[in-house]
Amino acid sequence: MTGALVAYRWELRKLAAQKRTYIGLGAAAVLPVVFVTVMALQKGGPYDAPLGHNLRRTGLALALVVLNFVSRFGAQLAAALVAGDIVASEHAGKTLKMILTRSLRRGQILTGKTLASFTYVVATILVLGAAGLIAGSLAWGFNPLTNLSGVRVSALHALWLSVAALGIFSLPLIAVAAFAILLSTWTRNSAASIVGTLVYALGQEAIAGLVHQSWAQHYLLSDQFDGWHGLFMSPIAWTPIVRAIWVSALFAAVPLALAWAIFQQRDVADD
């Protein structure tokens, strides 16, 4: 096993042992249940949201509609809670000097932390998807879904599309986590990293609002959270999907490169 994989494995174990890890995962599991409960208690619903017209007709729509809601703030908060803490907590707990004097390279340790953060992001989205599917199917059944082009899609096909949608949605969220890792490495302060990441995510939303109708909007990270909508068009709209992939990759690569450079060079003193 390579050094990075050793670090990754232990980062996952450390995450599993910390309460804060379960805040995001718990919220992801509970949110669809709350959503379906609120809808059960009232007649209306967010029918104008993408795929919202499928609510009460098929449980397959629930997780996807919830994705639309969490894409503005909640998902970024969950990502920031863990990724913003993953390096800073080592400084705060003064454990960084302990692990840096062993036999792994700094780059391997940061790689392990990065992979663990990304794993957490994907796990959170998967938990949301699974909870949405279970809660939605129990409430409204496992029925065919009408896509954004108005075409009816079989339940099984819609399920696979939903899994792919969760994957594409994870990409910009991973980019947000990468920015949180940069702040965590740079500031060495968990709270500053988490707040800074949220400001970053909200800032992208604000800029997207300012450049509304402009081509530039498509190249902001905030727009990539809607990339998965392309899966639910007939035929599939690959342009927003491909753009979500490379724009997210770019938004992840730059902060990670900066974090790498800082982590490699930084003096580890108790300051």
Place this chain on the structure above:
Amino acid sequence: MPGDRPVEARGLVKRYGAITAVDHVDLTVEPGDVYGFLGPNGAGKTTTLRILLGLIRPNGGEARLFGRDPQHELPEALAGVAGFVETPYFYPYLSGRKNLELLAAFDRNGGGARIDELLVLVDLAARADDRVTGYSQGMRQRLGVASSLVRDPRLLLLDEPTNGLDPGGMRDMRRLVGRLSSEGITVLLSSHLLAEVEELCNRVAIIRTGRIVYEGTISDLRASAGTNRYRLRTTDGELARVTLLGQTGARDVTLDGEELTFSADEDEVASISRILVGAGLGITALVPEQLSLESFFFELTESEEPAEAAA
């Protein structure tokens, strides 16, 4: 620079803005040494150890651990080297055993197989599966030693290992360091406690405001301090004085009440005591004048102009 010394540092400099924390520090630790790195708090001991462990970059000078540069050859330069700077810290939400497993995994040398044995050695076996958050300071210090030994080191760098311990904990830690040394591990131990260094170490460097003001053996330090002076109590003070005056090894003999003081080289004290006993005297006390060593240490570390004492 010879390649096989456990520690060799030349001209280390570390500045933080206008403050020079380490100012051209030279250190040479030979195999088998228990080397004391002595100085008051804030003198630059921890900063020097951080440089040696590759945690911070010096502004000047170079260091070698077994001939390898920890600034440019990590992690290879730390092969066979273990230790901690300041208090050892662990993940509080993991057990002591899990913390050691994590560090053993990071060492990648199969040290995990020794964890049970090491937990017994540092007297933590009974609490090994408790979370570290419930550990006392002494338990964390002992876990710190265990975490170092997981690496099966040839060189231990220990920064104030008895810091924060109660007297019993300090005694146990010193015994442990002594035992590890007797097993052939070279130890570089920083401390602000003169008595601790005197008890454990064969060689010492004294650092003051970032600069080494003394480096040499403990015996030479005593000699420099004038601690070749001894206090003697016997069953007959006057007979002892006369006997001592007849010995070439004893100098400056004075009798004050029942107590004699005299100067002698450390090597000669044993033979002097045998002669006193041979003269029919019972020795009730024969001790070096510790006060002068302490005074000398304070002079080195606190005076406006430190004494010239480099051995």
